[in-house]
Amino acid sequence: MSLLSITDMKVSYGHIEAIKGVSLAVEEGEVVTILGANGAGKTTLMRTISGLLKPTAGTITYDGNDITQTRADAIVGLGIAHSPEGRRVFGTLTVEENLMLGAYTRPRTEALETRKQVYDLFPRLLERRLQLSGTLSGGEQQMLAIGRAMMAKPRLLMLDEPSLGLAPIIVKNIFAALADVRKTGVTILVVEQNARIALKLADRGYVLEVGKIVHEDTAKALMASSEVQEAYLGKG
Amino acid sequence: MDIFLQQLINGLTVGSIYALIALGYTMVYGILRLINFAHGDLAILGAFIGLTVITGLAGSGGAPANWIVIVAFVLAVLVVAIAGVLLEFTAYRPLRNAHRLSAVVSALGASMFIQNGIMLIWSPQTLTFPEGIMPQTTYNFGSVVISATQIFIVTVSLLLMLALYLYVNKTRFGTAIRAAAIDQDAARLMGINVNKVITSVFILGPALGAIGGLFIGVYYRQAVFDMGWIYGLNAFIAAIIGGIGNIPGAMIGGLLLGLFSSLASGYISSTWQQAIVFGLLILILMVRPTGILGERVADKV
Ligand SMILES: Nc1ncnc2c1ncn2[C@@H]1O[C@H](COP(=O)(O)OP(=O)(O)O)[C@@H](O)[C@H]1O
Numbered sequence: 001m002s003l004l005s006i007t008d009m010k011v012s013y014g015h016i017e018a019i020k021g022v023s024l025a026v027e028e029g030e031v032v033t034i035l036g037a038n039g040a041g042k043t044t045l046m047r048t049i050s051g052l053l054k055p056t057a058g059t060i061t062y063d064g065n066d067i068t069q070t071r072a073d074a075i076v077g078l079g080i081a082h083s084p085e086g087r088r089v090f091g092t093l094t095v096e097e098n099l100m101l102g103a104y105t106r107p108r109t110e111a112l113e114t115r116k117q118v119y120d121l122f123p124r125l126l127e128r129r130l131q132l133s134g135t136l137s138g139g140e141q142q143m144l145a146i147g148r149a150m151m152a153k154p155r156l157l158m159l160d161e162p163s164l165g166l167a168p169i170i171v172k173n174i175f176a177a178l179a180d181v182r183k184t185g186v187t188i189l190v191v192e193q194n195a196r197i198a199l200k201l202a203d204r205g206y207v208l209e210v211g212k213i214v215h216e217d218t219a220k221a222l223m224a225s226s227e228v229q230e231a232y233l234g235k236g
Numbered sequence: 237m238d239i240f241l242q243q244l245i246n247g248l249t250v251g252s253i254y255a256l257i258a259l260g261y262t263m264v265y266g267i268l269r270l271i272n273f274a275h276g277d278l279a280i281l282g283a284f285i286g287l288t289v290i291t292g293l294a295g296s297g298g299a300p301a302n303w304i305v306i307v308a309f310v311l312a313v314l315v316v317a318i319a320g321v322l323l324e325f326t327a328y329r330p331l332r333n334a335h336r337l338s339a340v341v342s343a344l345g346a347s348m349f350i351q352n353g354i355m356l357i358w359s360p361q362t363l364t365f366p367e368g369i370m371p372q373t374t375y376n377f378g379s380v381v382i383s384a385t386q387i388f389i390v391t392v393s394l395l396l397m398l399a400l401y402l403y404v405n406k407t408r409f410g411t412a413i414r415a416a417a418i419d420q421d422a423a424r425l426m427g428i429n430v431n432k433v434i435t436s437v438f439i440l441g442p443a444l445g446a447i448g449g450l451f452i453g454v455y456y457r458q459a460v461f462d463m464g465w466i467y468g469l470n471a472f473i474a475a476i477i478g479g480i481g482n483i484p485g486a487m488i489g490g491l492l493l494g495l496f497s498s499l500a501s502g503y504i505s506s507t508w509q510q511a512i513v514f515g516l517l518i519l520i521l522m523v524r525p526t527g528i529l530g531e532r533v534a535d536k537v
C-alpha cells in the first residue's frame with residue numbers, strides 16, 4: 001500500500017479549476033518529484049495534500065486513512081510536513097522559535113533532539129539561532145523552512161520549489177542536504193521548476209501541465225525523455 | 237512643577253487603563269486585520285457587571301468588603317470573556333471569508349447591540365459606584381496627591397501587561413499566537429489550530445478590557461451605557477499610536493496617550509483634551525505612519 005495516494009482529485013479557485021483530475025501515488029521511502037511550468041498547479045496540489053485547500057472531487061489517502069476532509073493542523077500530526085513555496089518563515093520570530101513551531105505537535109524533549117539533527121544538517125541555522133528569521137538571506141530562509149518542516153519528524157516531507165530564487169551554488173547545497181535527509185528514510189515529495197536538480201534527487205517523477213498529469217516515469221527515464229528535455233531541461 | 241507631577245500621576249493612571257483596553261484592539265487586529273469596534277463596549281460591560289456584583293453583595297451603604305471587590309473583578313472578567321467569544325462566533329466568524337467591509341459593518345452593529353443591551357438591562361442614566369471600593373488613603377507630597385486607588389490601578393495594570401507579554405513571548409501557545417498573526421496558513425502547516433488562537437485572543441482581549449472598564453468605573457465612580465464609545469475610541473487611538481497589531485506598542489501607546497491628554501487638560505484646557513488627543517495621533521502618524529512600534533507593511537510580505 002502506498003504511503004500517499006491521490007485519486008481523481010480536482011481543485012478549484014472559485015470557478016477556475018486548477019487541478020483537473022489528478023491521480024498519483026508515493027511509496028514509503030521514495031523521493032518523488034512533480035515537475036511543471038509556472039501555473040501548472042504544483043502548489044495547488046501540495047496545498048491540497050496538506051489540507052490548506054479542499055478538493056472539489058477525489059480522495060487523498062495517507063497511510064491507509066482518508067485525509068481528504070482532515071484539517072491542515074491535524075494533518076501535520078499524522079506525519080505530513082510541508083515546506084511551502086516562498087519559504088513563509090515567520091520573519092519577526094527567531095530562527096529557533098521558527099524551528100520549535102515546526103515541532104508544535106510534538107513533546108518538547110523530542111523536539112530538542114530533532115533540532116540537534118537540523119542544526120547538524122544546516123550549521124548555518126545554529127550560528128543564527130537567535131536572529132530574526134526575516135533578516136536571513138534567501139538561502140538561509142530556505143534552509144530554515146526545510147528544517148522547520150523536518151522538526152515535525154514527518155514520514156512524508158513535502159517541499160514546494162526549494163530552489164526558488166536562489167543562486168545555483170546555494171541550490172546545490174540545499175539539494176545535497178536533501179540527499180542526506182533521504183538517507184534517513186523519510187519519504188520526500190518535491191515540486192520543482194528546476195527539473196535537472198530535482199530529477200537527480202528523485203526516484204520517480206510526474207509532469208504536471210495545466211492541472212493534469214501528462215507524464216509519469218522513473219527519474220532516469222524522464223531525464224532521457226526528449227519531451228521532458230525540450231520542455232523542462234532547456235535542451236532540444 | 238506640582239501641576240506637572242500631578243498630571244503625570246493622573247495621566248499614568250488613565251494611560252494604564254487605556255493600555256489595558258488597547259491590547260484587545262491590537263491583538264484582534266494582529267490576527268484578523270479587523271478592528272473590533274465592539275471592544276470598548278465590552279470593556280464597559282465589565283464596569284456594569286462589576287457594579288452590579290458590588291451593589292448586589294454589599295448593599296448600597298458602607299464600603300464593600302475586599303472579597304466582594306475581588307468577586308466583582310472575577311465575574312466581570314468571566315462574563316466579558318464569554319461575551320467576547322460569543323461576539324467572535326456570531327459577528328465575525330461567519331464573515332471570515334467575506335469582504336472586509338462586511339466585517340466592519342458587523343463590528344459596528346455589534347457595538348450598538350452591546351451598548352443598547354447595557355442600556356436595556358441597566359439604565360440609560362448615569363449610574364454611580366459606591367464609595368470605598370478601593371482603599372481611600374491618599375498620600376500628599378507637597379500639593380501633589382496620589383491616591384491608593386491610583387497606585388492600585390497602575391500596579392495591577394502593569395502586572396497584567398507584564399504577564400501578557402511573558403505569555404505571548406515565552407510560552408508555546410503564545411508563540412503560536414504570534415505565528416498565526418504573521419501568516420495563518422504557515423501557522424496551520426505547523427499544526428497550530430488557528431481557530432483556537434482566534435478564540436484565545438477573543439478571551440484575552442476582552443478579559444483585560446473588562447478589568448480596564450471596571451477600573452474606569454471605580455476611578456471615576458460612574459458608568460453610562462454609551463461610555464464604551466469614547467473610551468474605546470481613545471484606546472483604539474492608543475493602539476494605533478503604538479503601532480496596531482503590536483502588543484508592546486499598545487502598552488506604550490496607552491501610557492503615552494494617558495500622559496499626553498492629562499498634561500493637555502492640566503496645562504491647556506480639558507475641553508480641548510479630545511482635540512489634542514487627535515492632534516497627537518495625527519502628529520505621530522505623520523512622523524511614523526505605522527505607529528511607534530508598527531512594522532512597515534512591506535516587511536510582512
Ligand atoms: N489563490 C488563487 N486564486 C485563484 N487562482 C489561483 C490561486 N492560486 C493559484 N491560482 C491559479 O491556479 C493555477 C495553478 O497555480 P499554482 O498551483 O500556483 O501553480 P504552480 O505552483 O505550478 O506555479 C494557476 O492558473 C493560478 O493562476
Ligand SMILES: [Mg+2]
Pocket residue numbers: 042043044085161
Ligand atoms: Mg508554485
